[in-house]
Amino acid sequence: xxxxxxxxxxxxxxxxxxxxxxxxxxxxxxxxxxxxxxxxxxxxxxxxxxxxxxxxxxxxxxxxxxxxxxxxxxxxxxxxxxxxxxxxxxxxxxxxxxxxxxxxxxxxxxxxxxxxxxxxxxxxxxxxxxxxxxxxxxxxxxxxxxxxxxxxxxxxxxxxxxxxxxxxxxxxxxxxxxxxxxxxxxxxxxxxxxxxxxxxxxxxxxxxxxxxxxxxxxxxxxxxxxxxxxxxxxxxxxxxxxxxxxxxxxxxxxxxxxxxxxxxxxxxxxxxxxxxxxxxxxxxxxxxxxxxxxxxxxxx
Amino acid sequence: xxxxxxxxxxxxxxxxxxxxxxxxxxxxxxxxxxxxxxxxxxxxxxxxxxxxxxxxxxxxxxxxxxxxxxxxxxxxxxxxxxxxxxxxxxxxxxxxxxxxxxxxxxxxxxxxxxxxxxxxxxxxxxxxxxxxxxxxxxxxxxxxxxxxxxxxxxxxxxxxxxxxxxxxxxxxxxxxxxxxxxxxxxxxxxxxxxxxxxxxxxxxxxxxxxxxxxxxxxxxxxxxxxxxxxxx
Numbered sequence: 001x002x003x004x005x006x007x008x009x010x011x012x013x014x015x016x017x018x019x020x021x022x023x024x025x026x027x028x029x030x031x032x033x034x035x036x037x038x039x040x041x042x043x044x045x046x047x048x049x050x051x052x053x054x055x056x057x058x059x060x061x062x063x064x065x066x067x068x069x070x071x072x073x074x075x076x077x078x079x080x081x082x083x084x085x086x087x088x089x090x091x092x093x094x095x096x097x098x099x100x101x102x103x104x105x106x107x108x109x110x111x112x113x114x115x116x117x118x119x120x121x122x123x124x125x126x127x128x129x130x131x132x133x134x135x136x137x138x139x140x141x142x143x144x145x146x147x148x149x150x151x152x153x154x155x156x157x158x159x160x161x162x163x164x165x166x167x168x169x170x171x172x173x174x175x176x177x178x179x180x181x182x183x184x185x186x187x188x189x190x191x192x193x194x195x196x197x198x199x200x201x202x203x204x205x206x207x208x209x210x211x212x213x214x215x216x217x218x219x220x221x222x223x224x225x226x227x228x229x230x231x232x233x234x235x236x237x238x239x240x241x242x243x244x245x246x247x248x249x250x251x252x253x254x255x256x257x258x259x260x261x262x263x264x265x266x267x268x269x270x271x272x273x274x275x276x277x278x279x280x281x282x283x284x285x286x287x288x289x290x291x292x293x294x295x296x297x298x299x300x
Numbered sequence: 301x302x303x304x305x306x307x308x309x310x311x312x313x314x315x316x317x318x319x320x321x322x323x324x325x326x327x328x329x330x331x332x333x334x335x336x337x338x339x340x341x342x343x344x345x346x347x348x349x350x351x352x353x354x355x356x357x358x359x360x361x362x363x364x365x366x367x368x369x370x371x372x373x374x375x376x377x378x379x380x381x382x383x384x385x386x387x388x389x390x391x392x393x394x395x396x397x398x399x400x401x402x403x404x405x406x407x408x409x410x411x412x413x414x415x416x417x418x419x420x421x422x423x424x425x426x427x428x429x430x431x432x433x434x435x436x437x438x439x440x441x442x443x444x445x446x447x448x449x450x451x452x453x454x455x456x457x458x459x460x461x462x463x464x465x466x467x468x469x470x471x472x473x474x475x476x477x478x479x480x481x482x483x484x485x486x487x488x489x490x491x492x493x494x495x496x497x498x499x500x501x502x503x504x505x506x507x508x509x510x511x512x513x514x515x516x517x518x519x520x521x522x523x524x525x526x527x528x529x530x531x532x
Binding site for chain 2: 050051052053054069070071074075077078079081084085086087088089090094095097098099101102141
């Protein structure tokens with residue numbers, strides 16, 4: 001069941017098109033990845049789904065209703081972002097108390113455990129925390145709120161690699177016990193690719209990929225080997241990317257792993273990160289080409 | 301309704317600062333005044349010293365609620381509190397706080413008159429034009445301007461959240477222009493006498509309760525309209 005979705009949503013900011021006819025859906029009780037480069041429109045998508053920003057046109061639905069100014073919907077939604085603001089006079093425990101008042105499923109015990117886990121000083125003012133500690137406050141609120149729909153928008157700024165991995169572990173463990181819909185927006189794709197059950201890739205306000213991560217991983221392969229035989233093999237497939245090193249060639253090809261391939265070639269499934277990078281690069285290339293063709297067309 | 305109350309409680313999570321800061325300012329101003337009047341020697345003192353320092357209390361309230369909007373609103377909105385709910389919760393807090401402070405000021409005025417002006421004839425709370433003989437009316441007269449100042453603070457805070465610095469400049473310049481236009485008009489029409497008469501002839505209850513209360517409602521309405529499209 002789709003918990004939150006956009007269909008044909010466009011968002012314009014003056015002349016700039018931030019989202020261009022975006023359709024996507026987040027399914028109940030799954031971990032979704034919302035991936036894309038900086039400025040791709042990830043944050044805008046989450047802001048619109050949480051009623052903090054406004055679509056120019058299109059249909060927005062969360063729990064079957066439009067989220068703007070809708071308490072029935074928003075009380076079950078938690079949106080943790082890197083830029084979350086805290087009142088200057090709030091200490092860590094104030095922010096947690098405030099969050100406990102907002103979220104019905106708030107687990108105070110779990111929150112207290114997390115405060116210890118991330119070694120946060122509960123009485124220190126948030127303003128005085130380090131960047132990483134401040135991110136930890138957001139992470140704790142996001143986890144302990146146990147909202148039916150939780151967005152994490154790059155929540156890890158300033159957290160070191162160890163703390164980030166601890167966050168992923170805690171998220172996965174808590175998700176296993178309390179299934180809910182979680183949307184992770186990040187560009188540290190390699191770090192979280194094992195967590196994601198579904199992936200949506202956006203670029204320049206458009207959806208490039210949308211599917212189960214297993215299917216997506218199976219949708220492309222990398223083929224490595226002597227340049228000539230790789231090139232021959234690749235000729236029958238859609239090529240996403242090519243890189244040459246001396247006599248060796250590595251190509252990323254669209255499609256499942258072929259049942260048979262020449263013995264001198266090394267064929268392996270693509271990683272999520274590679275797929276995202278290649279797909280984005282290819283889209284950029286095509287757009288450039290289409291743009292140029294269009295320009296020629298108008299001139300004549 | 302429960303959510304409204306919970307969001308009100310968020311604004312009071314840091315209770316000592318929200319409710320205590322204005323009281324601290326009030327206490328300090330009162331103490332400073334008592335100290336000053338105690339050292340001024342008797343001959344230099346007016347027969348019954350009157351002091352307008354209590355006004356500072358009203359301005360502290362304005363700044364407290366300006367910060368409700370610039371500090372707590374972005375936090376709450378970030379956690380998906382709707383603008384409408386946040387505004388409703390703020391209204392509850394403002395009403396409760398103004399009424400509580402109104403009661404406090406009324407009581408302090410009673411103490412002041414009971415102790416002969418803190419033992420030195422000082423009129424800090426019982427400003428001549430403020431004094432009502434009915435305690436209930438006295439309460440209204442203290443409370444209505446508190447409401448007004450709070451809602452002015454709320455509205456300015458929302459304008460800042462929605463339009464930033466340019467919004468604030470627009471308010472300041474706009475208010476200045478209105479004042480100049482008013483002064484120009486009255487001077488040109490030679491109507492200063494009737495302006496003065498208006499204020500003198502109005503019953504003090506209208507000036508100190510009815511008008512501030514009505515204006516508070518206007519600012520509250522303006523705040524509600526302005527917050528609907530504010531992006532935290």
